[in-house]
Amino acid sequence: MLTKYSANPCDVRRYSTAQLRDEFLIDELFIPSRVSVAYSHIDRAVALGICPQDKPLILGEWIDSKSFGTEYFLERRELGLACLEGAVKVTVDAKTFNLNAMDVLYIGLGSKTIAIEKVEGNATVYGLSAPAHKSLPTRVIPQSEARVVELGSIETANQRVINQYLHPDVIETCQLCLGITHLAPGSVWNTMPAHTHERRMEAYVYFNIKPEQAVFHMMGEPTETRHILVRDKQLVLSPSWSIHSGCGTQNYSFVWGMLGENQTFDDMDFIPMDTLV
Template sequence: MHINYNNNPKDAKSYDTDRLREEFLTEELFKQGEITLVYSHIDRVVAMGISPSSAVLKLEDFVDNKAFGTDYFLQRRELGIVNLGEKAEVRTQNGVYVLEHLDAVYLGKGEQDIEFRALEGDFAKLYCLSAPAHHTYPSRTILRSEARVVELGSLETANDRVINQYLHPDVLPTCQLCMGVTHLKPGSVWNTMPAHTHERRMEAYLYFNVQPSQVVFHFMGEPTETRHIVVRNHQLVLSPSWSIHSGCGTQNYSFVWGMLGENQTFDDMDFVDMNEIR
């Protein structure tokens, strides 16, 4: 488990490329036959990349519960999972959840004996976010077709995109975790521009559908002290609440966004005037 500590925006101004990548980027989240955990002190978020094969991966085999001060991982947490690969299965002591490509599942506080298995070859890739939770909501599958769909942007501004809201108050109740998937349409490369911050919530971006010869420039930092990180396929960026989070690709791409913090109001954003961003 990699531990990521919180950062002061005044300190981040002095980071060079290597330090920015070390603090905010996870380059290799998915390793075949393993569960990779990134634990961040930014709102106590945990990100996981799970690459099961036909052999079962048991979550507790990869989690040091002493690090969380609990008897099991979801004793005081909730978990959202999006399947970025082929058909996979998630099992708990209470149920079995079969996920096709881009289906999701929510596991509520108290779930135990969590296992993962690939159902079609070795191509399952399960991306997970976990947040602290103090109430138990029912676990359930959210099919790709059940996500709330919002279309934003335009081709003229190169940000024509489709937002699929999976873990969202209009879809199902959670304690604080929100997750969804955004797809940019061909010819569009910008996400979240004009940029914004939201001091009430942190955000995590997991980029995918980035072709091998392409990259995404993820912009971060305070609005008047912007920086960028070059991101490739299946790489994760953690964004503190004080930072903008925007990307521009060399081609269209997709990303899983996840938020946790004080509220779940999707459009609670502090927009940055284009005349002020630097």
């Protein structure tokens, strides 16, 4: 299990490019035939990269529950699984759920045995887990049932569709929010004008990035901005004090996930463009 610790914004001002990447970027989360686990001390988030091939991957065989001080992974946690590619079958305590690309599965606190099996294609599943305080039903949210929000314009190069899956208007969770954003052809900016939300951290998994393309993820305090160059299926951890925005060399997609004090999607502290430095 990879462990990432919290970073003080005053220290981050002095980080080199290599230090920024080491602190906030997870560049190898998706590895064939395995479950990769990254634990962040920022709001106790856990990110999973799950790539089943010839046999099912059972989370309990890859996650050492002793690292969490519990008998099993979701004893005190909830989990969202987003299928990024292919199709998979997820078995949760003997109950089976089918996920196609761009479907999301919510798994509630108390679920013990979780297995992910490839059905077709290049099966790639991203997971994000947060501490939970009560048990809620496990449920599939197919792409057709996500709450769709269209924002931006071609003129500002940020026309995009936000699909909200784990969101209070779609499903009840304890604190986890998760969605998938797709930028339209010709658009390259996400989350600009920038904002922070001191009450929630956020994690971005960028995907649909061609090998010859890249995304420049903007981060840092509003008056101390930095960037991290991101490739396909890489994850950026964003602490609550940091802006989190991106500009690509072409349009792309990303999974955003949030956890923290509240689930109010519009609870953002917007940063005027003329104050960014």
